[in-house]
Amino acid sequence: MTYTGEVRVGGPADTREINGVTVTKIAVGPYENNSYLLRCSGTGQGLLIDAAAEPQRLLEMIGATPVERIVTTHQHADHWQALAAVRAATGAATVAHPLDAPGIPVATDELVEDGDTIRFGDASLSVIHLVGHTPGSIALCYAAGGPQPHLFTGDCLFPGGVGNTQQDPERFTSLYNGVVGKVFDRLPDATWVYPGHGNDTTLGAERPHLAQWRERGW
Template identity: 60%
Template sequence: MSPYTGDVEVGGPADVRELPGLTISKLAVSEMANNAYLLRCTATGEQLLVDAAAEPDALLALVGDGGLRTVVTTHGHWDHHRALPRVVEETGAETVAHPADAADLPVPVRRPVEHGDTVAVGEQVLEVVHLRGHTPGSIALVWRGPGDAGTHVFTGDSLFPGGVGNTQQDPARFASLIDDVEQRLFDVLPDDTWVYPGHGKDTTLGAERPHLGEWRARGW
């Protein structure tokens, strides 16, 4: 298997990362080039999907015969949940999202989560981090892997290489988002934390940390 890079293209194969305790498969879907992430506990085979964004056939093929226990939606924007109804219908997976964005989803949220809650995938535990600004209920998921697996964060549209998510030039929303991203991610997680965003390439907190001041100064 080729080393994981996180570089995926719509219509192309998933990029698969085998880590101690967890396998992460990243797939790009839709004209918006959304990233969907399938997490599988290596001990139990239990699976969790981060953002059933689009192309349900492709997502269900990624899930395969292993079954899907949970779908976490990072936020309520339409491009991140278009495949959610069909994926949930065919798998029976539990839907998880923050209550502030729940009304924007096309299916009921069976398990609302708040900042500091946890979501399990088999033996592995993901911590919910509420990042307010891109939407009121945007969340990230942090996995602190065992041994040398490192720390990994799935940020939705709240953090990308080169900046935080779009806040529509609203100063209050931008201030809220950059404050949350800085205080709840950069201030508490190490530089080698791998960042898996809702679109585009991956990054690390260490690669982005030197630019926090620039982001604040430019206001987006």
């Protein structure tokens, strides 16, 4: 079946193959968070993005995949409720940005900054630090130099706008400028966007609306 990225809490995961990596997306409750399992097709090694909630469902999705790392995109509690349990079950190293790591009540094994690389098997993700939703939010890009990158944005970019900045003009400006300068200005329209909640999108679908987002301030 064709991947759509349209998943619902309690429903099945959705899986796709992309250039040597398998991406599996699942929605977990109660806040309808997305968690993503990436598996290197060559080695079978895995990486989990946001152990958000429902650890048993996440572990069922992981199955026998040896998960090397669990990346937490930012410190908000709905993105790490299952982190302790999944880490204990898999032995994976935990990864976060140093500005948000103190707000995650599971020790961070590896701190990453803007431009760093996170590896799993033969595959790797590049780290994009985006300030505004939280001080240490990160997006993760696979195949950044290819014709169709794949971007996991946490709560920094969604269909229809950037992440919530609590109507703070300074935080909004920071996040908007970061998303434009580090994402839209560097990556092509074909870039597939996997957000922390809800359905997927592409940069091409969102790019025509950037001026509208800036004008409305959210």
